[in-house]
Every structure is written in structure tokens, then in C-alpha cells.
Amino acid sequence: MKVKEVADLVCISVRTLHHYDEIGLLTPDEVTEAGYRIYSEENLENLQQILFFRELGFPLKRIKEIIHDPSFNKTEALELHKSMLMKKQEQLNQLIDTIDKTLLNMKGERQMSDKEKFAGFDFSSNPYEAEARERWGNKAVDDANTKLNEKSQKEMRQFQEAFNETFRSLAEVRHEDPTAAISQERIHEWYVLLNSFGNYSKKAFKGLGEMYIADERFTKNIDQFGEGLAVFMRDAMAVYAEGLKK
Incomplete structure (x- = not known):
């Protein structure tokens, strides 16, 4: 796939893909004589991994180190992504529930305890x-x-x-x-x-x-x-x- 096709598929900018190439994070398997970047199926799999890491807040520099490490295991990484995203989903669901309860409390339709007001927030973990x-x-x-x-x-x-x-x-x-x-x-x-x-x-x-x-x-x-x-x-x-x- 050409860079524009990948950008449209993933809903990211062409400039972002160019940047990933420039910093050595995601280099397309082929560049035509005319200078067009051509992305292989493996490139797309690597891009998926990169975007999972980005979704979890990893900086690009760290992502590059991880996925270019010879010991990097895609299956293991996907399992870790899933586990972390499920934890994130659980916290987001709790925060949404807190918002719903807060709206009802503001409308006078229910009473909300002080503890309930802060359910879902967790800044205590190291x-x-x-x-x-x-x-x-x-x-x-x-x-x-x-x-x-x-x-x-x-x-x-x-x-x-x-x-x-x-x-x-x-x-x-x-x-x-x-x-x-x-x-x-x-x-x-x-x-x-x-x-x-x-x-x-x-x-x-x-x-x-x-x-x-x-x-x-x-x-x-x-x-x-x-x-x-x-x-x-x-x-x-x-x-x-x-x-x-x-």
C-alpha cells in the first residue's frame, strides 16, 4: 500500500507516517524509483503495534526501542495491550458512572456521598x-x-x-x-x-x-x-x- 492509502486506512496523517519513517520507527519495506513509500503487510502489523503503544501513552522513543528489540514478541505484546486496555476500560466505565451519578445529584434526583464523587479516580499507585x-x-x-x-x-x-x-x-x-x-x-x-x-x-x-x-x-x-x-x-x-x- 502507498503512504496515502495507509493514512486513509488508519485515519492518521501522511505527515505522521513520514515522521515515523524519518525517526526509524516504521520504515516501509520498499521505496519506488519515484520515491513512493510502499508498505507491506508486516509494516501494517508493526504500525498496529505502534498505535497500541501510543494509545497507552508510550513515547515514540520508547516504542522504537521496544519493537526493534530482537526479543520483542508480538503475541506477548498484544496480550499485554489487551490486559492494560481492559484495566483502562474498567476505570473509564467507573468514571462515566460517577459522571451519571453527579448529574443526577445536581438535578436533585439522588443524593451522592463524598466517596461516590471521587469513584474512578486513582492517583495512589506507583x-x-x-x-x-x-x-x-x-x-x-x-x-x-x-x-x-x-x-x-x-x-x-x-x-x-x-x-x-x-x-x-x-x-x-x-x-x-x-x-x-x-x-x-x-x-x-x-x-x-x-x-x-x-x-x-x-x-x-x-x-x-x-x-x-x-x-x-x-x-x-x-x-x-x-x-x-x-x-x-x-x-x-x-x-x-x-x-x-x-
Whole structure:
């Protein structure tokens, strides 16, 4: 299919498809001598995945990393999309119900409790913890939370300073190759620190590094210690995790 045909089919703009091509997110399998982009069936399947991720709020940069990863599994991704969308649907249904009850309350047709007024709103969950539990199970997260809860305020301040010091140490070498000895030495210190209150396997450690880039808030907090630190840590943590396998 030509780019205009794909755009009309999916109800997105031609410019959006051009942008996806320019950033290497979705490159058509063929470009004619006249410069026309031709999209294959596989291209359309990949576009579907991209749009599912977009619907769930993933940034384009993160989507590119996910779908271009050699370990990316389309079937597994679709099952995850379905699960997340069903949870989103459940929350939206509850919010719609809250709106209906509120309208009736405003018309004087029913009384609404304070609790009912806020049914469907949920800002209490920790997205990082939720993803950690989803990917690696409850034990590592529960162990980490238990150890943190047992610490005194003084210990927590000392622990936070140790975190900051390690970030500063890593920021000093963030322009080095992630595979360099100095980079791996500093990342080892980070691994040891994390495991002083948790139980991070090589898979969990690598996944944690990926989350530093997956969520822009995480990236922003880490990059306060030096621009590009989050990306460097992700790459160095992946190298370190591979080394742990040997």
C-alpha cells in the first residue's frame, strides 16, 4: 500500500507516517524509483503495534526501542495491550458512572456521598512498582519495601545520600563507553547499593535500567545529575547484566 492509502486506512496523517519513517520507527519495506513509500503487510502489523503503544501513552522513543528489540514478541505484546486496555476500560466505565451519578445529584434526583464523587479516580499507585511487580513478581519489590520501612529517618537520609553520591559518581563517567572498565566499576557499585535493600536479579537490574528511559519523569530525575546519565546507566546496566550471566 502507498503512504496515502495507509493514512486513509488508519485515519492518521501522511505527515505522521513520514515522521515515523524519518525517526526509524516504521520504515516501509520498499521505496519506488519515484520515491513512493510502499508498505507491506508486516509494516501494517508493526504500525498496529505502534498505535497500541501510543494509545497507552508510550513515547515514540520508547516504542522504537521496544519493537526493534530482537526479543520483542508480538503475541506477548498484544496480550499485554489487551490486559492494560481492559484495566483502562474498567476505570473509564467507573468514571462515566460517577459522571451519571453527579448529574443526577445536581438535578436533585439522588443524593451522592463524598466517596461516590471521587469513584474512578486513582492517583495512589506507583507506576514503577506496578511495572516491577508485573515483570518480575512481588518478592523483589516486597523485600525492598520491607527493608526500607524498617529504616529510621537517620538511616533513610544516609541511604538517600548514598544514592545521590552514586549518581554523581556515575555522572562523572557518563561520556565513557558503557562497556569500559570504569563504567562497569561504577555500575557495579550501583548494583551493590540496590541489592542492599532489595533482591535484584540480572533480569530485574537490566529491566530497571530500561525503565529509566521508558518514563520521562524517571529520566528527568536522573539527568539532574548530568544530561544523558539515564541513557548511559541503561546501557551500562544492560552490559553488566549480560556479564552476570557468564
